[in-house]
Amino acid sequence: MPPSPSHPSDDTQRLHVVVVGHVDHGKSTFVGRLLHDTDSLPDGKIEQVKAACAAERMDFEFAFLLDALLEEQEQNITIDTTRIFFRTRRRNYAIIDAPGHREFLKNMVTGAASASAALLLIDAQEGVMDQSRRHAVLLSMLGIRQIVVLVNKMDLVGHSEEAFRKVVAEYTAFLGSLGVEARLFIPIAARHGDNVVQRSAAMPWHKGPTVAEALDGLEHGEDLAALPLRLPVSDIYRFDHRRIIAGRVEAGVLRPSDELVFLPGGRRSAVKAFEDWPRVTRDHVPPGGSAGFSMEHQIFAERGQIAAHPDRQPRVGREFRARLFWLSKEPLLPDRPYRLRLGTQDVQAFVTRILSVTDADTLASGPAAAVPRDSVADLLIRTAAPVAFDLHHECAVTGRFVLEDAVRIAGGGIITEAREEAAKPAEGAVSRQERAARAGHGAAVVWLTGLSGSGKSTLAESVERRLFDSGKQVVRVDGDDLRAALSADLGFTPEARAESVRRAAAVAGLFADTGAIVLVTLIAPLAADRDRARKSLARHPYLEVFVDAPVEVCEGRDPKGLYAKARRGEIKEFTGISSPYERPEDPDVHIRTDQISLAESTDRVLSAIDEVVRLDKTAGSDWEV
């Protein structure tokens, strides 16, 4: 049926459909015919192609229309996914077409991953072929559940219902083995337009819909709004006085005043307001919506964390089983570092075991030492830091990830099973909950960073005294003490500083594992080192306290005479003088020791600590990594 601007469509969302199938089973002819029969071609295009065919003494083919439309023949770059738009009375469509060639799989994945439905063509004469099977495997992994099978070239089998039934039976059995069910099978002859848009006079036995009718009957996909809220944090903005958390709602619905928990980590706070520009017109952000909002409390949040409602949290862990397709020329190897990206999380990951590899052509499965290009594998993955995730069948959008090799996306996987951690440090027979119950408070790591002379040790001593006096378990890990003993072998190069920070974090972690509140005083001048420390301590509540004073003030104090030595050149690479200090961008507590008293500074740090170690706050699931 021709598109008709005077009939407004009842569906304002464009539906994305991918067209796949074995090479030469008629994809291009079908798409050309569909465009023609829905009157979606630019003026003069068909006449132009017919004239070109006549000049070359060739018969006109609908496949040429598509090629001409894409200028592919003359440019000879039939190499990638393209989108072709058309419309029916009901709504607008984009056909994602991935012409068959060597690079096909990569491009098909790129195109098909955004599709709501797939049209899969099978030649009635040739029947089910390799790619008919391989594409179905990928569609099922990509989570495309609306598959319409077009049995094409029915004119070449005499429009025989029996021939059609044979393909239907064979392919239904195959799809069943994947746990997939085709929505519909439609007998067509794309070349002649039978059952594409017009009903076929040659196949009166077909009582089902035409392709156009079938398309109009499809849905946009799963109702993501009914799933639990999943909002991967993209960024934190501080362009003005506001601190805005930015992220896209991948599943569920975000509303103002929602209580949120940020995982991994587990800090909680309520949404204060949506911070939309030019004005707030929304009372909720649905799936696919980009949100920017302020929080009631200045809790720590960072890119990568997933914000969720506390009663429906994602899992947090470092090991899971996944089913993965691999697109890179270099095979996937166990125990080699890759970057794993899930939502906005980006962590180093290793494949610890390849359970089986499925050959893309024969679909035979078996054990293997590597995953070659264009194949599918079941494997175990371990990440260097905890990640928040869901199982794919629970929430697909946060149950899938990509692996990057060097700087390129090389594969995609879906998480099929969460694995318990092999070893949990210092968590023997006594659980953290038991330790916390006895102590009357939870553990925490409080990291005081700042220039030499900014007042870290003074503040830490004051906080330590007050915590101890109020009956809390408290331990101090001091940079100078570590340098004198555990890290006596380290110098002050960037690498040595990084290692010094790592050791301090490890020691702090061990103390915190015993249930103590650990106060770390260490300059830790580089943001990357501090971030690594925070990540390595993700199993505990963590506070970054920025002990801040202008370098002139610190130099004036110079309690250890170090600035004087640095000025005389006796200390190389002295932070603040000859070596950089990267100010924390978003500390949990920011103390200007040149502006407020020690007593007030102490109170502020204590109240932040109290927030995170109170038993009602720490009973959350972030304990159970």
Add this chain to the structure above:
Amino acid sequence: MTSPAPAAPATQVPPMDHLTRLEQTSIHIFREAFRNFRNVCMPWSMGKDSNVLIWLARKAFAGKVPFPLLHIDTTYEFPEMYEFREWARKEHGIDLLVRVNEDAIRRGVGYATHDPVTVTHELKTLALRAALDEFKWDALITGIRRDEDPTRAKERHFSPRSAEGAWDYKDQPPEFWGQFATRAPEGGHVRVQPLLEWTELDIWEYIRREAIPIPTLYFARDGKRFRSLGCHPITHPVPSEAATIDAVIAELRETRTSERAGRAQDHHERNAMQKLRAKGFM
């Protein structure tokens, strides 16, 4: 390991309409680009798509455009465009860089003496390359759309370019599940294209919905209007009576000629766009 709690009763939330979906996805792309690259710039032609980009950037970043804009001035812009540039610069509070290929101008490169492909290459592509060398941007946010031209149909939202600015359209990175190529190749940069999925009609309907300021040349005067704006010697108006946004939208719903039909550099020789783009043109 905790498990998700049992599903709450389904909440009735209508899906976003088409324009909102496009807008929200573009905002996400802006945010991913801004976060993942150190040094971002947005070339700005002052045309309608370019102004939609500014609008989306302000939505993405709470009202502020947090990176510089670059106008490659060919010196052949319509006078109205220069006026619009200065007005918009203040209106949106943008940090605007203007660059001209002075060397080419001195050498006398111009439409009076050279063919359009050469002039476009010299005054746009080379000027852009010089600015890239000067500022070392690792990401450029551009306003290209798939429906503009068949070669653009093959683009990605994040499209890496080599150190020479070349687009390797034969070996593009895969892009799926909302994960983009967010790392620039050594010495190169990434083109970020938030409007890739938009059509010309979407752009106009969005301009109407949001009341986005655009240059007046797009509206008909004396039976003609510009559908696409480039250098004035090679940009020709199309016959039109559409003097308002509503009229333009009504006209576009009926039309079947391509948007860039009035842009001479596209037609000068076969495959002109393909050649320009492979060399680093937008």
